[in-house]
Amino acid sequence: MVELRYHIPRTDLRDYVRAYYYYSTDIPSSEPLCAELGNIRVLLRGGGMLQLPGGEIERGMSAFLLGPTLGSYNMLVEPNTQVFGIGIRPKGWNALFGVGADELSDRAVDLTAFGGGILRSTIDQIRNARNLAEMSAAADCFFIDLLTKRIKRISQRYPAALADWLLNPNDLALDDLISAMDVSRRQTDRLAKLYFGASPKYLQRKYRALRSADRIRSGETQWMNAAGADYYDQSHFIKEFKTFIGVTPKQFISNQAPLISQIQQTRQRSMFQIPLASF
Structure with missing residues (x-):
C-alpha cells in the first residue's frame, strides 16, 4: 500500500516553501515522476534510488536536496520505505540556500552541506517525530532560522x-x-x-x-x-x-x-x- 499526505508550512514561509509531505510504501516500486520544482527528501526508513533526466543515478543519500528537474525521471524504492519531503518554491533557492536553481538543475546533493549542525539536529528531530505535523513543525523552525540569518543579504528582486x-x-x-x-x-x-x-x-x-x-x-x-x-x-x-x-x-x-x-x-x-x- 502507498500512503501520501500533505501539510502546509506556516504562513510566513509559504513564499519559499511549497508544502511538506509524507510518502510511504510497503511494496517495491518503480515510478515515473514528471518534471518538477526542487525539493528536499529525508529518508525515514528503507531506501531507493533516482534515475535523473540526464541518466545519472543517485543512491545512498539519507537526506538530499533535489534541484528542479528539467524532464521526467524515475524513482525506484525498496519495500517499507518512508520519506519526509519538502517542496521548495523558486523564491526559496537563493533565500534559503544561497544558490541559483540552475546550479542544481537535474542534480541531487547531500542536504547537510547546506546547513551544518543545525540542519543535522533538525533531521534528527524529523526522524524522531511521531507524525507529519511534528516533522513539519521541526522543518518550519529550521527554515525560519535560515531566513532570519539570510534575508538581509538577499538583494535580487524576485521576478x-x-x-x-x-x-x-x-x-x-x-x-x-x-x-x-x-x-x-x-x-x-x-x-x-x-x-x-x-x-x-x-x-x-x-x-x-x-x-x-x-x-x-x-x-x-x-x-x-x-x-x-x-x-x-x-x-x-x-x-x-x-x-x-x-x-x-x-x-x-x-x-x-x-x-x-x-x-x-x-x-x-x-x-x-x-x-x-x-x-
Whole structure:
C-alpha cells in the first residue's frame, strides 16, 4: 500500500516553501515522476534510488536536496520505505540556500552541506517525530532560522512577472515576457535560470506539458483540448508530453503513472490545491 499526505508550512514561509509531505510504501516500486520544482527528501526508513533526466543515478543519500528537474525521471524504492519531503518554491533557492536553481538543475546533493549542525539536529528531530505535523513543525523552525540569518543579504528582486508568465493558461509568447519583465532579454534569461533552473524558452516547453497533464487530470481526454494551441501536431504533443511527464498522454489517461495521479488527487483533497504546473 502507498500512503501520501500533505501539510502546509506556516504562513510566513509559504513564499519559499511549497508544502511538506509524507510518502510511504510497503511494496517495491518503480515510478515515473514528471518534471518538477526542487525539493528536499529525508529518508525515514528503507531506501531507493533516482534515475535523473540526464541518466545519472543517485543512491545512498539519507537526506538530499533535489534541484528542479528539467524532464521526467524515475524513482525506484525498496519495500517499507518512508520519506519526509519538502517542496521548495523558486523564491526559496537563493533565500534559503544561497544558490541559483540552475546550479542544481537535474542534480541531487547531500542536504547537510547546506546547513551544518543545525540542519543535522533538525533531521534528527524529523526522524524522531511521531507524525507529519511534528516533522513539519521541526522543518518550519529550521527554515525560519535560515531566513532570519539570510534575508538581509538577499538583494535580487524576485521576478514576479516571469512567474505569472509561466502560469498563464494562454501560454504567452516570449516577446510578451520580455515586455512584462522590463529588462533585457539577456537579463530575463539570467533570472529564469537563477530562480527556475532553465531558460525561458525551455521553461515554456516544460510548463506547456505540465498544464496539459493538469487538463487531463481534470477530465479532458481529447488530445487537441489537452494540448492547447501550441504544438505543431499530435506527434509533437506526444513527444513533448513524454519528455516532461514520463509517459504518453494515452498512458497518462489510463493511469500508467499512478504516483503522479495520486500526488495530484491528494493535493486536490487537501486543504490547499496545487496543480502540477503551479509553484
